[in-house]
Amino acid sequence: MTLIVFMTKLSVNINKIATLRNARGGNIPDVVKVALDCEKFGAQGITVHPRPDERHIRFKDVYDLKAKIKTELNIEGYPSQKFVDLITTIRPTQVTLVPDKPDAITSNAGWDTIENQQLLSDLVDEFKAVGVRTSIFTGTDLKIIEFAAKTGTDRIELYTEPYASDYSKDKEAAIASFIEAAKYAKKLGLGVNAGHDLSLENLHFLYKNIPWLDEVSIGHALISDALYLGLEKTIKAYKNCLKETPELLD
Numbered sequence: 001m002t003l004i005v006f007m008t009k010l011s012v013n014i015n016k017i018a019t020l021r022n023a024r025g026g027n028i029p030d031v032v033k034v035a036l037d038c039e040k041f042g043a044q045g046i047t048v049h050p051r052p053d054e055r056h057i058r059f060k061d062v063y064d065l066k067a068k069i070k071t072e073l074n075i076e077g078y079p080s081q082k083f084v085d086l087i088t089t090i091r092p093t094q095v096t097l098v099p100d101k102p103d104a105i106t107s108n109a110g111w112d113t114i115e116n117q118q119l120l121s122d123l124v125d126e127f128k129a130v131g132v133r134t135s136i137f138t139g140t141d142l143k144i145i146e147f148a149a150k151t152g153t154d155r156i157e158l159y160t161e162p163y164a165s166d167y168s169k170d171k172e173a174a175i176a177s178f179i180e181a182a183k184y185a186k187k188l189g190l191g192v193n194a195g196h197d198l199s200l201e202n203l204h205f206l207y208k209n210i211p212w213l214d215e216v217s218i219g220h221a222l223i224s225d226a227l228y229l230g231l232e233k234t235i236k237a238y239k240n241c242l243k244e245t246p247e248l249l250d
């Protein structure tokens, strides 16, 4: 009998730390220090999502982070020429392509991988040629996932906002399309990441139903929880949700 052991990595999105820093113009809080502390407290990756107006993570931050962090660096964003140059220069562990408009408050949809097939395929080729793992942000539509796989991408990232917002109404209904999508992606040979609006409330149920998730990237709720619990306890609490049987934490 073969025992399959899954491990879903927690990548902490530190955009909100940069938002706080930018409010005053100095270097408090220090984004790189927070990233290193996240790693010290157990984060298995750091995610950043630079946007064209640099209202939170700045392009310079990404260089500083790459030089210092020891875990996986995941850079998410819309593939403008500036973003593509950043990725090919920095060569992070992973790039996640997100179709958000420059003025979007936050990411609010996955790619139409059918309409953008050529664009995405070319980008995947370009990034894989320089050794960067690729991930494409998608919804749960199976046709969209099929066409994501056709680009040659290593992974997809499932956009979990619809799951998070429906969770409190009916969690079984909220997760159903995500299980189906993640099963299909796995069958097509894709790795599966997930992110957006994941929280201490909804994370364990996601993990329990899709234990083969490779990575979850979490920022907004995690950084907000850290205001009450502190960063160390918060990261431990999120990692605890990524266990088959979470422990009782104090």
Ligand SMILES: CC(=O)[C@@H](O)[C@H](O)COP(=O)(O)O
Residues within 6 Å of the ligand: 013, 015, 016, 048, 049, 056, 076, 098, 105, 106, 107, 137, 195, 196, 219, 220
């Ligand atoms: C792709 C995705 O869902 C995240 O990168 C999200 O956009 C986080 O960015 P903000 O923290 O700026 O909302």
Ligand SMILES: NCC(=O)COP(=O)(O)O
Residues within 6 Å of the ligand: 013, 047, 076, 157, 194, 195, 196, 197, 198, 217, 218, 219, 220, 221, 222
């Ligand atoms: N890819 C999702 C991400 O990085 C964080 O999203 P959120 O937890 O800030 O909603």
